[in-house]
Amino acid sequence: MDGPGNLSDSVVTQDGGHDRRSISRERCGLIGTSTAMREVTRVLGKVAQSDSTVLLLGESGTGKEVVAQCLHQHSSRRNGPFVAVNCGAIPAELMESELFGHEKGAFTGALVARKGRFELAEGGTLFLDEVAEMSPQMQVKLLRVLQERRFERVGGSRSLHANVRIIAATHRNLEDRIRENLFREDLYYRLNVFPVDLPPLRCRENDVRLLMEFFLKRQAAETGNLEVRLTEAAWRVLRDYHWPGNVRELQNLAERLSILHAGEEIDVEQLPERLRRHGAASQAEQEQQSLRAIWSEGFSPQPELPFDLKKHMEAVEKEFLLRALDECDQVVARAAERLGLRRTTMVEKLKKYALLPGRF
Numbered sequence: 001m002d003g004p005g006n007l008s009d010s011v012v013t014q015d016g017g018h019d020r021r022s023i024s025r026e027r028c029g030l031i032g033t034s035t036a037m038r039e040v041t042r043v044l045g046k047v048a049q050s051d052s053t054v055l056l057l058g059e060s061g062t063g064k065e066v067v068a069q070c071l072h073q074h075s076s077r078r079n080g081p082f083v084a085v086n087c088g089a090i091p092a093e094l095m096e097s098e099l100f101g102h103e104k105g106a107f108t109g110a111l112v113a114r115k116g117r118f119e120l121a122e123g124g125t126l127f128l129d130e131v132a133e134m135s136p137q138m139q140v141k142l143l144r145v146l147q148e149r150r151f152e153r154v155g156g157s158r159s160l161h162a163n164v165r166i167i168a169a170t171h172r173n174l175e176d177r178i179r180e181n182l183f184r185e186d187l188y189y190r191l192n193v194f195p196v197d198l199p200p201l202r203c204r205e206n207d208v209r210l211l212m213e214f215f216l217k218r219q220a221a222e223t224g225n226l227e228v229r230l231t232e233a234a235w236r237v238l239r240d241y242h243w244p245g246n247v248r249e250l251q252n253l254a255e256r257l258s259i260l261h262a263g264e265e266i267d268v269e270q271l272p273e274r275l276r277r278h279g280a281a282s283q284a285e286q287e288q289q290s291l292r293a294i295w296s297e298g299f300s301p302q303p304e305l306p307f308d309l310k311k312h313m314e315a316v317e318k319e320f321l322l323r324a325l326d327e328c329d330q331v332v333a334r335a336a337e338r339l340g341l342r343r344t345t346m347v348e349k350l351k352k353y354a355l356l357p358g359r360f
Contacts, residue, residue: 030063030070031214032207036199040067047194048074053146055191056169058198061246064169065129067198072125077165080124085117088133095138097154106155118151121164131191132170132177139184146190166191201243201250205344208239211247215254226263228254233268239344241275318353321346330357 030041047054048071056064065084072082090098097106101116117126134142145151149162168191177183201208212230220227230238243249253275257266268276320339328334336346350356 030067031211032204033210034199034204034206036204037207040196040198043196044071045074047071047196049076050194051076051165053166053168053191053193055193055195056167056198057174057195058169058171059200059246060171061248062198062200063247064171064198065127067196068125068127068129068167068169071167072127072165075125075165077124081121082125082127083117083121083164084127084129086129087138088130092135092138095135096141099138099142100151100153101156102154103156106153110155113153116153118145118162118164119160123163124165126164126166128166128168130170131168132172132174132183136182136184139187143184143187143190146187201246205239205342208243208250209235211250212238212254215251216258219254219258220262223258223262225258228257228261228263229265231265231267234266234271236344237268237271237275240342314353317349318355321349321353321355325355325357332357 030037030044032038044067054068054071056067058064068084069082072078085098087095097110097114097116099116099118101114101119102110104110104113128142141151145162146166150159151162152159174183174188174192178185178188201211216228219225238250245252253272256272257270261270264270321335324335324338325332328338332346332350333343336343339346341349347356
């Protein structure tokens with residue numbers, strides 16, 4: 001087991017290889033080389049060493065519980081338990097007993113005393129997932145525990161010490177919930193000691209391939225099946241897809257492909273229809289954006305008739321690729337933004353016309 005603070009030493013190389021220090025991050029599931037994930041890993045490496053309360057913010061499927069487990073594994077509490085509770089999955093009337101436990105006879109059906117999640121997490125980490133779904137009454141009780149570090153079981157009078165580290169998570173905007181009187185502002189500030197924003201997968205374009213390769217390898221190892229391979233065309237569809245379900249959706253796709261196409265090479269036709277449909281629409285939209293950018297610059301070609309429309313449009317496109325590069329000091333990323341294109345699409349077009357400069 002790695003000691004605390006080693007999280008930032010866990011590296012996945014750009015070519016998909018793993019050095020010996022990557023075992024920790026791979027076990028945690030923090031795969032990626034994008035700027036967004038490097039920043040997340042850097043921040044987690046610092047906060048893991050403390051006992052501070054952490055608030056994980058991000059869309060559903062971005063891996064909040066994975067990150068919470070990773071924080072626990074790299075903390076001084078790593079030898080203690082990691083206990084997770086989904087606050088949105090437990091009925092409001094049962095939440096108090098679930099968190100704090102109850103004594104025998106505390107309510108109808110309480111035939112024996114029972115420990116709650118705070119006691120079960122003694123000396124370790126308590127992960128409160130979807131904390132924004134807590135009822136107002138439970139928010140008050142949780143706030144008291146965070147302030148005093150003490151609680152009582154339902155039906156009990158003995159005060160118990162809450163020796164746990166709290167990591168909370170939500171996919172909601174808590175400031176909006178506060179304005180709507182759905183979340184307590186004082187509880188928000190108690191939880192928001194160390195906020196960490198987890199980026200959606202659509203903002204981690206460079207990580208899609210690394211993640212997919214990781215999931216496919218793991219599926220092959222777990223099932224004993226031959227590993228699935230993807231064509232470059234299929235990789236482009238995955239790269240350009242918007243991934244509303246984030247990493248969870250990508251992981252589910254890897255599992256599906258591994259079962260249905262073990263040992264095969266997957267082309268675009270074998271991908272789910274929603275990905276193929278989005279890929280076609282995305283390409284069409286990018287072309288339209290490129291044309292809109294071209295005409296907005298006042299370019300008014302007036303070829304003599306008759307003429308080859310396809311060749312003429314290619315000449316127009318090439319002209320404005322060159323113009324964008326000139327205006328952006330030959331920096332591809334800036335030129336792509338100028339034309340409303342993804343950087344990867346811009347690179348493909350520049351390669352097509354043999355215009356690729358040295359700077360990216």
